[in-house]
Amino acid sequence: MFKWLETARALKECGVLGMNDRNYSVIAKCNKRSLYTLVDDKVKTKRLANSIHINTPKMIGIIEYQYQVKNILDIVKGYETFVIKPAHGSGGKGVLVIKKYDGEKFYSASGEVLSYKDVYQHISNTLSGLFSLGGKYDVALIEEAVNFSDVFKNFSYHGVPDVRVIVYKGFPAMVMMRLATKESGGRANLHQGAVGVGLDVQTGRTLNAVMHNKPVLVHPDTGANLMDLKVPFWREHLIIGALAYDMTGLGYLGADIVLDRNRGPMMLEINARPGLAIQIANGRGLKHRLEEIEKTFPKGLSAEERVDFVLNNGK
Numbered sequence: 001m002f003k004w005l006e007t008a009r010a011l012k013e014c015g016v017l018g019m020n021d022r023n024y025s026v027i028a029k030c031n032k033r034s035l036y037t038l039v040d041d042k043v044k045t046k047r048l049a050n051s052i053h054i055n056t057p058k059m060i061g062i063i064e065y066q067y068q069v070k071n072i073l074d075i076v077k078g079y080e081t082f083v084i085k086p087a088h089g090s091g092g093k094g095v096l097v098i099k100k101y102d103g104e105k106f107y108s109a110s111g112e113v114l115s116y117k118d119v120y121q122h123i124s125n126t127l128s129g130l131f132s133l134g135g136k137y138d139v140a141l142i143e144e145a146v147n148f149s150d151v152f153k154n155f156s157y158h159g160v161p162d163v164r165v166i167v168y169k170g171f172p173a174m175v176m177m178r179l180a181t182k183e184s185g186g187r188a189n190l191h192q193g194a195v196g197v198g199l200d201v202q203t204g205r206t207l208n209a210v211m212h213n214k215p216v217l218v219h220p221d222t223g224a225n226l227m228d229l230k231v232p233f234w235r236e237h238l239i240i241g242a243l244a245y246d247m248t249g250l251g252y253l254g255a256d257i258v259l260d261r262n263r264g265p266m267m268l269e270i271n272a273r274p275g276l277a278i279q280i281a282n283g284r285g286l287k288h289r290l291e292e293i294e295k296t297f298p299k300g301l302s303a304e305e306r307v308d309f310v311l312n313n314g315k
Helices: 003-013 019-030 042-051 066-075 116-127 234-248 277-282 287-296 303-312
Strands: 059-063 082-086 096-101 106-108 140-144 162-168 171-179 195-199 206-211 252-260 264-271
Touching: 019 252, 042 059, 042 140, 042 234, 042 264, 059 066, 066 116, 066 140, 082 116, 096 116, 106 116, 116 140, 162 234, 162 287, 171 234, 171 277, 171 287, 171 303, 195 277, 206 277, 234 252, 234 264, 234 303
Parallel strands: none
Antiparallel strands: 059 140, 082 096, 082 140, 096 106, 162 171, 162 252, 171 195, 195 206, 252 264
16 A cells, blocks of 8 residues: 555665756746756757867758748758757757758658758758647757768667766766667657667766666667767866856756767757656666765866866765
8 A cells, every 4th residue: 555655765765866856946046047948949949059169960951930941942052961960959859860961852861761852841840839848939049960980870760869967066977878769759758769888977878778767788770889988088078068067057967978070079959858768778867866965076177177077086
């Protein structure tokens, strides 16, 4: 009869951070609402990041009004690959990755062949707010596609894998990598069927891996052994996450970072309300880690110094 009490007690002892606790004890205390606009608008985030020399995918163009949608072919002229995304989207909704454009047809990351009319309609839907937070009028951002590193070619199905760094008070607290699958349509979104790989915050090596919240050892489509995954340029990934704190002032955030084969680690976006699935991917709770950072980590360090402290002082 009281089994749920035992489960709740066990989760608390493991330091699992629940949704209500995250909202009221962490986000409400660490993130001023006035700062949300810095990360809820991807165009604003990109410009802010570039102003402090954080590496991001190049912006090709912006479509703000319906009458501008017809200009899409001129905007992407000369680009074989690119990404169209809503400036105010979340959870990967509305992100259209074009892996190849031959001047007539568009080929998406999931292998779908799209016509000009299809892409036009997608952008039009984006502007109308179909994919945006709260369904409000939106802007379509067109940016260069990431040429993801060959290091991960067997670990992701079509889509670009990304690293999610949870940053608390400027310190990397917990990290995972999200790997696209056939089921997720080439998107690195766990709710759509991507694989979540918990990573050791000191080394960038696999700790645990899950798909649909269940443990997995190999990628469902490529057969790659997920336990062999190790992210190169690890310190550089963590520094981008730490700089996101300096850039926004958000005490609790999720920084999404990708590894481009030519340009190295690049920040895709920042989330002021990062989800809690990272705990499942890591097989451990986040609450105790946040408490440790709050009580014992030094203050007044630069982004690089905070990362080095994490790398040199245990998990």
